[in-house]
Amino acid sequence: MAEVEISQLHKTYPGGGRPATRDVSLTVADGEFMVLLGPSGCGKTTLLRMIAGLELPDRGSVRIGGRDVTYRAPRERNLSMVFQSYAVFPHKKVADNIGFGLAMRKADRAVIQDKIAWAAGLLQLEDYLDRYPSQLSGGQRQRVAVARAIVMEPDVLLMDEPLSNLDALLRLQFRAELKKLLTDLGTTCVYVTHDQVEALSLGERVAVMKDGEIVQCGPPMEVYDSPASEFIGGFIGSPPMNFLDATLRRDGGEAVIEVAGQRSAAPGSWAAFAEGPVRIGVRAETITAHRAERSGALRAVTEVAEPLGSTTLVTAVLGEQRIKVQVPPDFPVGAGDDLWLDLRADRLSCYERDTGRVLVSDR
Amino acid sequence: MTEAASRPARARRPPVPYLLLIPSALFMLALFGWPLIQGVLASVQTPGGGYGWENVRRMTAEPHFWPAVRNTALLIVIVIPLQFALAIAMALLLRERPRLSGLYFYVWAVPLAISDLAAGLVWLAIFADQGYLNSALAGLGLSESGYEWLSYEHPGTMLAAVVVAELWRATSLVFIILVGGLSVIPKEYDEAAQVFGATLWQRVRHVTLPLLRPSIQVALILRTILAFQTFAVAQALAGRNFPLLIGETYEWYVNLQNPYAASAVAMIILGVSMFTATVYLRALRQPDVIRGAR
Numbered sequence: 326m327a328e329v330e331i332s333q334l335h336k337t338y339p340g341g342g343r344p345a346t347r348d349v350s351l352t353v354a355d356g357e358f359m360v361l362l363g364p365s366g367c368g369k370t371t372l373l374r375m376i377a378g379l380e381l382p383d384r385g386s387v388r389i390g391g392r393d394v395t396y397r398a399p400r401e402r403n404l405s406m407v408f409q410s411y412a413v414f415p416h417k418k419v420a421d422n423i424g425f426g427l428a429m430r431k432a433d434r435a436v437i438q439d440k441i442a443w444a445a446g447l448l449q450l451e452d453y454l455d456r457y458p459s460q461l462s463g464g465q466r467q468r469v470a471v472a473r474a475i476v477m478e479p480d481v482l483l484m485d486e487p488l489s490n491l492d493a494l495l496r497l498q499f500r501a502e503l504k505k506l507l508t509d510l511g512t513t514c515v516y517v518t519h520d521q522v523e524a525l526s527l528g529e530r531v532a533v534m535k536d537g538e539i540v541q542c543g544p545p546m547e548v549y550d551s552p553a554s555e556f557i558g559g560f561i562g563s564p565p566m567n568f569l570d571a572t573l574r575r576d577g578g579e580a581v582i583e584v585a586g587q588r589s590a591a592p593g594s595w596a597a598f599a600e601g602p603v604r605i606g607v608r609a610e611t612i613t614a615h616r617a618e619r620s621g622a623l624r625a626v627t628e629v630a631e632p633l634g635s636t637t638l639v640t641a642v643l644g645e646q647r648i649k650v651q652v653p654p655d656f657p658v659g660a661g662d663d664l665w666l667d668l669r670a671d672r673l674s675c676y677e678r679d680t681g682r683v684l685v686s687d688r
Numbered sequence: 689m690t691e692a693a694s695r696p697a698r699a700r701r702p703p704v705p706y707l708l709l710i711p712s713a714l715f716m717l718a719l720f721g722w723p724l725i726q727g728v729l730a731s732v733q734t735p736g737g738g739y740g741w742e743n744v745r746r747m748t749a750e751p752h753f754w755p756a757v758r759n760t761a762l763l764i765v766i767v768i769p770l771q772f773a774l775a776i777a778m779a780l781l782l783r784e785r786p787r788l789s790g791l792y793f794y795v796w797a798v799p800l801a802i803s804d805l806a807a808g809l810v811w812l813a814i815f816a817d818q819g820y821l822n823s824a825l826a827g828l829g830l831s832e833s834g835y836e837w838l839s840y841e842h843p844g845t846m847l848a849a850v851v852v853a854e855l856w857r858a859t860s861l862v863f864i865i866l867v868g869g870l871s872v873i874p875k876e877y878d879e880a881a882q883v884f885g886a887t888l889w890q891r892v893r894h895v896t897l898p899l900l901r902p903s904i905q906v907a908l909i910l911r912t913i914l915a916f917q918t919f920a921v922a923q924a925l926a927g928r929n930f931p932l933l934i935g936e937t938y939e940w941y942v943n944l945q946n947p948y949a950a951s952a953v954a955m956i957i958l959g960v961s962m963f964t965a966t967v968y969l970r971a972l973r974q975p976d977v978i979r980g981a982r
Contacts, residue, residue, distance in 0.1 A: 379879050399882040406883045412876035416898040416974075426884035429894075477884065 327390030327480040327513060329353040329376060334385035336371055345371040347537040348385065353481075358507060358514045360528030360545075362521060364560065368537040369517045370485055376515060377483050378402055390480055400429075405474040406483040409490065411466045413458045413473070420445075420454040422469050426477045444472035447506060464495045471503070475510060482507070484516040488523060500526060521561045525549060533557050550608075551674055555681035558606045558674070564638060564649045566674075567612075571605045573598055573675070582673075585644020587623045590670045598675065598684055606674035606683075610651040613667040614639065616658070622665035630658050641666070731951035743952040750949075752939070756931035762847065763922075763932070764915045767854050771911065772904070774855065775862035779870050780892065793867070800860040808924025811853035812838075815925060840929040850930060853921045858914065862907045869903025870896070905972040912968070913961045933957050 331351045337344040346368040353359040361369040374380040376387055378399035386395045394402050405426065413422050421428070423444055424437045432440075445451045448468040458466055467487065474482055487503075488496045504527050507514055518524055524531045525545040532542040541553040552558035558566035572583040573595065580595035581588050582605055615622060625641035625648065632654060639650045641664050650666060652658065675684045734742040747753055778796055782789050799807065814820045815837040822834030837845045873896070881895045897904070919934040928935070933953060940950035 377883055379882065399879075400885040400887065404883065406880070408876045408880060410874060410876050412874070412880040414877060414880075414895060414899075416901075425881075425886075425894075429881075429884060429886040429890050473884070483883075 328355045328388075329359075329481055329513060329515065330386075330388040330391075331372070331376070332386045332388070334372065334375055334382045334387065336368075336375060336380065336382045338371075344368075344537050346375070346382075349537070349539055351532055351539060351542065353513055353515060356511045356513055358516065358527060358529045360524040360531045361515065361517045361534055362524040362528075362531050362561075363519065363534035365519060367534040369519075369534045372534070373483055373485055373515060373517045376481070377404060377406055402481075403477075403479055404481040404483060405477040405479040407467075407470045407474050407485065407487040409486040411470040411490070413466050413469045415458050417457075418454065419450060419456055419458070419461070419469050422458070423450075423454075423472045423476055425473060440476040441472075444476045447475070448472045464491055464499065467491060467499065471506075475506075475512070479512065482512045482514045484514065486518055487516075489518070489520070496523075503527070522563070525561070533560070550672070551683070552606065553683050555604065555606070555676055562608065564609050564651075567607045567609060567648045568676070569605045569607070569643070569646055569648065570678070571603055572601065573603045574600050584623055585646065587644075588621075589623055589668050590621060591675075592670050592673060595675060595684075602678045603684070604676040604678055604681070605668075606676060607648075607668055608672065609638065609649040610636075611669050611672035612648075612650045613669070614641075614650050614652045614656065614658070615665040615667065616662070617665065619665045619667065622667045625664050625666055627658055627660055627662040627664055629660055639664070727951045727954055730948050731955045733948055735948065743948045746946075747936075747940075747949045747952045747956075750936070752928065752931040752936060753953075756933050756936045759847075759922075759930055760916060760918070760933045763850065763854065763918060764912065766847075766851055767858075768908070768911060768915060770851075770855055771859045771862050772907070774859050775866050775907070776892075776897075778859075778863050779866040780896070782867060783870055796863055797860050799857050800864065802857070804857065804920035805924060807853065807857040808921040811849065811856070811921065812924050815849045838926055838929075840926075843930075846926050846930055849925055850922050853925060854915075854918060857921060858911065861914070862911055865903055865907040865910070866900065869900050873899045901972055901974055905968060908968050908972070909965045912964050916957050916961050916964075 329352070331349060331353075333348045333350055334346055335344060335348050336346045349368070349372060351359075351372075361372060363369045371380060375382050376389075378394065378397060378401075381396060386393055388394065389402060389404070414425065417425065420441050423441045427437045427440060441454070442451075445454055448471055450465070450468055450472060453461060453465060453469075458469065461469065467490070470487070474484075488499060491499060500523060516527060525548075528545050530543060531545050531548050532539045533548060534540065535556055541548055541557050548557065549561055552561060552566060555568055558568065569584050573591065574581050574583055575596060576588075578596060580591040580593065580598070582591045582603075583589075584605070618624070623643055625643040628640045628642050628647070631638045631640075635654065636651045637654050637656060637658070639652055639658055641648050641650055643666070648666070650664070658664065676682060677684060731743055732739050732741070734740050778792075782793060786792070802810075812819070816822075817834060817836055817838075819837075821837065822831065825831040825834060835845070836842060837849050840846070877895050877899060878891055881891045886894065917934050918932055919938065922930050922932050923935055923938075928939070931939075933956065937950045937953045937957070940946045940953060
């Protein structure tokens with residue numbers, strides 16, 4: 326196990342105009358589970374491949390356990406990887422696939438057997454050791470890929486969208502299993518995904534990437550609750566965060582926001598911000614909806630209500646802006662109904678209108 | 689369920705596929721089947737009109753026959769492993785996408801487009817007594833009068849010259865087949881091998897070559913069958929000083945005017961080719977469970 330230190334990694338693919346990563350720096354602590362999250366083309370896979378040594382950077386450095394490995398071959402880095410396509414060797418039986426790395430290292434035959442048995446036990450593959458990959462389901466092949474990676478006792482475990490080829494139900498099941506397994510092993514792990522739910526559920530920290538840069542890095546709930554930009558708020562969470570055009574005002578020392586001619590309380594710390602137009606970020610589930618008028622709540626008209634089982638998602642029109650609100654499934658509401666929306670001041674985020682960047686008070 | 693339901697419907701359809709197959713079947717029968725039968729019959733026909741082993745006796749009694757068998761076998765045993773080693777190395781080099789890889793591909797594929805005889809003549813110009821090789825040696829001051837590479841007194845260099853010419857001429861076929869095979873192997877397999885600590889040699893031996901097996905099988909069969917038919921290059925370089933089986937067929941048919949003995953030699957080549965192809969197919973057969981995975 327080891328710490329991974331990425332410093333100023335810059336990479337432009339030959340023939341590609343835009344850099345795939347721009348001077349990215351990131352430190353993954355020993356034993357930490359770090360998720361790289363971003364839309365396709367954001368550079369997350371390139372970053373992972375540079376850690377693996379499958380891609381070389383134009384400049385910058387990669388240190389694993391304090392050792393500079395930037396230009397070392399993959400095999401000199403003592404890491405292992407789970408590929409998106411699994412890359413389980415079709416011509417080798419499950420047992421030989423799992424033991425591949427150890428066999429390449431010329432480990433003792435008995436040791437290899439023990440390790441294969443150990444990993445197969447953890448991933449419930451004992452009954453399949455004599456089979457070829459084509460005789461396995463997608464989920465089982467995925468398990469083989471994970472087993473092959475963990476028997477190496479790597480310093481760092483890299484995963485490139487390992488769950489994206491599984492069907493939804495299997496993904497949900499294996500996600501929890503993977504989290505437990507990796508927590509138990511305590512290996513440093515860098516996990517790439519474009520699925521924000523996966524990122525939130527698995528990561529100890531999430532690094533959100535966009536256009537080759539890390540735009541926010543922090544614990545999942547921090548990234549979820551206080552996105553550093555409109556892009557992040559819109560990318561993370563389902564439904565995405567609501568963004569409302571509003572005006573920030575001070576009313577006798579207290580900050581208030583004005584949306585579509587109505588006023589709502591703002592966090593006290595916002596009194597430090599300049600008055601004027603802003604964007605307000607608010608999560609659908611932090612809004613409380615009422616059917617009766619209520620002071621301090623914003624009046625909106627229901628456009629559509631979608632029951633989702635555990636909750637109902639209401640799309641309402643507030644002035645000219647649409648807002649998504651999550652209400653309990655038994656909440657009586659239909660299209661055209663009036664709603665009074667109570668925005669919880671302490672769960673609001675404030676963004677600059679022009680740049681989409683979050684405003685933070687110094688307090 | 690669906691299969692059972694659709695079967696009667698399929699049977700009632702007009703036999704369009706068979707109608708479409710008829711022209712090519714006729715073509716094969718007329719231009720391949722009939723000469724084959726004729727050849728088989730001719731090989732056991734005696735000049736008097738009866739049937740017997742007379743042709744085979746004449747064929748084996750001919751002083752060039754056993755040297756031809758030996759040379760053909762020798763050429764195959766030497767050339768094919770070398771060709772595969774070269775072609776695999778070349779294909780792997782190209783896979784790394786070096787600068788100008790497109791150019792290398794065409795340069796390495798060019799011999800495929802050159803006729804056997806032309807290739808033989810090119811190499812003759814090099815190895816002849818007054819050829820380029822001897823001129824170069826003289827120019828470098830390494831030899832005064834040159835060396836008779838193709839003389840019957842020097843069977844070693846004669847064989848070496850034929851081997852070199854054959855390597856140059858026919859490696860590109862193997863190369864092209866292997867490049868095609870390599871291009872459909874997802875690169876994640878090799879990357880996984882790298883990450884899991886395999887050295888270059890281990891990557892080739894444990895991952896690339898096994899995955900390339902179907903292409904290697906095709907190339908081996910094609911190349912071996914063609915190697916039994918090596919003719920023009922050896923003919924141009926050494927003539928009858930380096931007899932090969934196909935050359936003997938030609939000799940019997942054209943110079944000795946004996947189509948029966950010529951057919952007998954041809955039958956030997958046919959038999960050995962089929963036997964080798966079968967051996968390859970068996971030896972390199974992959975279980976279905978492996979092929980299905982890709």
